[in-house]
Structure formats: structure tokens, C-alpha cells
Amino acid sequence: MRLLVYLSPLLLTACGVAYQAKPITQQQNIENIQQASPTMDGFQAFVRAQSPMVSWPIATWDLDSLTLSALYFHPALKVAKSDYAVALAGIKSAGLRPQVGLNGQLSRSNLANGDINPWSYGLQVDIPLITANKRQINIEIAQYQADIAKIQISETAWLLRQQLSFDLILLAEQQAMQANLVRLQKAQDSLLAAYQKRLDLGVAGKSDVLPIRLQRDQSAWQLQQLDLQIHQTEQKILHDAGLTAQTNLPFNIAPLALSQILKARFAESNAYADAPTIQNTALTNRMDIQRALAQYAKAESQLRLEMAKRYPDLSLSPGILYEYGDKIWSLGIGTMLNLLNKSSDLWAHAEQVRQNEAVRFYNLQHQVIQQSEQTYMKYRDAANLLVTQTNEYAQQSRRKAQLENQWHQGLIDKTEYLQTEIQFYSAQQRLITQQANVIRALQEIENIMQKPIALSQRAMSTANQPQEVPAK
DSSP states (O other): OOHHHHHHHHHHHHHHOOOOOOOOOHHHHHHHHHHHOOSSSHHHHHHHHHTTTSSSSOSOOHHHHHHHHHHHHHHHHHHHHHHHHHHHHHHHTTTEEEEEEEEEEEEOOTTTTOOOOOEEEEEEEEEOOOTTTTHHHHHHHHHHHHHHHHHHHHHHHHHHHHHHHHHHHHHHHHHHHHHHHOOOOOOOHHHHHHHHHHHTSSSHHHHHHHHHHHHHHHHHHHHHHHHHHHHHHHHHHHHTTTOTTTTSSSOOOOOOOOHHHHHHHHHTGGGGGSOOOOOOOOHHHHHHHHHHHHEEEHHHHHHHHHHHSOOOOOEEEEEEEEETTEEEEEEEEEEEOOOOOOTHHHHHHHOOOOOOOHHHHHHHHHHHHHHHHHHHOOOHHHHHHHHHHHHHHHHHHHHHHHHHHHHTTTTTTTHHHHHHHHHHHHHHHHHHHHHHHHHHHOOOHHHHHOOOOOOOOOOEEEEEOOOOOOOO
């Protein structure tokens, strides 16, 4: 009993901190999500640290400021950072040395053999010895897992930025089309009024007025639909930035000028001049390539670990025994013998895992090369069609100016000019659509290379440090 009294403080110390339950506070989470706002002090400090060039408070939101909001508020990035924290903790746990064992023994004799002392006390220490560098290999495996998780943070941040880029392109296209439809509908109203006067005078028939009225009604319906789509796109931008519409409307988003963006990007066309350039950049710069390489390195370390397990670990067991008056010391050694399985069975699965990672990496390279060719072809065809649409638009613009001049001089009727103006707005619609298609194609090239080339190139630090939305 005295031995247990002496060992009790040691056992209690070994227990460490007691477990404490921490249930999820669902209502608190809901409040944090709903109340997340760019006006928070934590977000301001984050913006200052990541991009000092951004003015505060943010009056209009562009791609860079929206990306900063997503990096701070979006839960997808928080999950990636949490996975990275788990992986870092795994490195520490992988480096822990095995625990030393302690065994005690207490016996009592009936003195039948004439023993000097009826009591026997024993103490033995078990010291495990890890062989074949297994502990260091475990640390390497954990480090590779942390590298994979860290790359996943950057990849998640990139995907958030890309989604916002496509949202802004769509919004710019919708807004440009909205302005076009307003002007088109005004021209159609003027043309309809002119034909209505002709109808009242008996110069024109109902068959002349009806198509114009149908076109005007169709444009009005398209404009109504476009207003709804713009509102939905603005809300999607808000959500992709990690915010909710409950406390963050109205949200002033900086408009994009499609033609100016194209002009600036075409001046730097060497970044996407041909498919080999895109392929070389993608194969050396993409984060999924880096992640796949880290996964393969991890598989190799796992194979090394399995091969190292051929060498069994040892256990030294020194001890001392006070046995019925005699003092006895001892030294034992223990190990595990693998007599039931072949040595090759220990690493056969790990070898197959490594081969699987190699095949996956080959498949990833194949996909990147194919996607590089496809995206470049898509961009090239879209750019060629844009040239055609631009020439058509320029021709319609010249014709519109010419007929407008003739109309003011009284050489032609107003209806003839209005019909030409409507044709001009139709050509402008096709041009807007094609400009947006080219920018989207550029954005896909950017995504393949994972290198900013389309909407913004503002320098911004990587946000790998965990940032939490403050609680209410």
C-alpha cells in the first residue's frame, strides 16, 4: 500500500489536463455568419496587413478588395487553414518519442523456506528503442502532409479569386447589355411612334406596326429579366466574398470596362501567345502539380517506413528486486519476431500506393496539357470572332453616323435612320457578348496557368495566417 501512495502523485501528474467538452454553439455560428461585415475592425487590420495600397474605408469594391474579403470571411479558406493546423500538430505528435514503461511488484512469502524477510519488492523500467530511423521517417511523412495542407490553402484562395473574377465579368456584361437595351428600347419607341403616326394617317398598315411593337415588347421583357439577373449576380458576388446580404446591402461594386480590359491585356499578349507557353507555365506553376508532387513524396516516405519495419524495435528492461532479503538486479531485452509474414508483405501495399500516386501525377500532367491546348484554342477562336464583330460594329457605327447626318439634313426619313440605329444596337449587343467571351477565355487561361493576367495584377501577400471572424 505504501508503494501505491508513493506512485499516486506520479500517476496524477501523468494524466495532464482534464478533458473538457466543447459543444458547437449553433446559434452563435449563425449570428457570426449573418453579422459578418467589412466594417469590422479585424477586417480592416487584415486589409492593412495584406494590401496596404487599398484605401480605407473601401468605397467601391473591385476584384482585389473582394478577394481580401473572401480570404478573411469565406469558410472554405477557414477549413483549409484548420486542416493545415491539424497537419502541423501531426508533425509534433509524429516526433514524440515512445513512452517509458514502469512496472512495480509486491509479493509476500509464508516463510516456508526459511526466508529472512516475508516481503518482496520489485521495480522494472521498460525503455523502448526505435530502430531503422522510423521516428524520423514518421516526421517526414507528417511534414509532407503539412506541405499538402499548406498548398491547399493557396489553392482554395486561388479558386475563391477565380470565382469572383467570373462573377465580375458576368456583371460587367449584364450592365453593358442593360445600358444597350435601354437605348435600344428608346429607339424602338421612337420608331413605333413614327409608324403609329403613319398608321393614323393611313400611310402604313397594321402589318407594318406589329413587328416593331413585338420587337419593342421583347426588348422590354429582356430588360426586366436583365434587372433581375444583375441583382442575383450582385448577391452572388457578395456570397462569394464570404458575406451575406442581410447586413451588407447596398454593396457598391466597381464597374468593369470590357473594352479597356481587353485593350490592356492584348498589350501583354506574350503571357498567353501560344499553347506551349501556357503549358510550360501551368506545368511548373500550378498548385495541384505541387500538391501531387508532395503526395508522391509522402508515398515514398511511407514505403521507406514499411521497409524499415523489417527491423523490429527493441525494448530494454532494467530492474531491481528486493526478494525476501536478497537484492537482485536484472536487465532484459525484448523484441517482436515476424515469423508469420514475408518481409515483402510489409511494403507491398505501400509500393502500390506509390505507384498509384505516380499514375495520378501522370494523369494530372496529361489533363493540364490538354486543357492548355483547349483553352488556348478557345481563346484564339473567340479573339478572331471578336475581330469580326468589332469590324461589323465599326461599320454599323459609321453607317449610323452617316444616316444621322443625312436625316438632320432632311435627305432621308426619320424611320430609315431609326432602323439603322436599331441595327447598330444589335451589333453592339453581339460585340458586348463577344468581348465578355474573350475575357472569360483569358480568365480560363489564367486559371490554367494560375497566374494573374486578366483583371488585376495588384501585388498582394498570401494569407496563410488564420483569421477568424470576431464573435458577437
